[in-house]
Amino acid sequence: MAKRKKTPRPTKGRCRFCRDKAKAIDYKDLGNLQRLMSSQGALFGRRRSGNCARHQRMVKVAVKRARSVALLPYV
Numbered sequence: 551m552a553k554r555k556k557t558p559r560p561t562k563g564r565c566r567f568c569r570d571k572a573k574a575i576d577y578k579d580l581g582n583l584q585r586l587m588s589s590q591g592a593l594f595g596r597r598r599s600g601n602c603a604r605h606q607r608m609v610k611v612a613v614k615r616a617r618s619v620a621l622l623p624y625v
């Protein structure tokens with residue numbers, strides 16, 4: 551049986567917003583939001599983005615706000 555290679559895991563938190571100690575996520579910060587979504591504009595899930603539940607929820611709200619003011623496309 552082939553050995554499964556261990557994926558390197560960062561010792562500190564995986565969530566980028568926790569690392570920055572972000573209290574809120576700005577919906578106008580497009581560069582940051584677009585790193586968490588595909589080129590088509592679909593938001594990545596928590597597994598893919600590595601965000602914690604709390605910050606993923608904040609990202610979701612920020613993306614919805616950005617969509618409503620036409621900064622990001624609806625998919």
Ligand SMILES: [Zn+2]
Nearest residue numbers: 565568602605
């Ligand atoms: Zn977090």
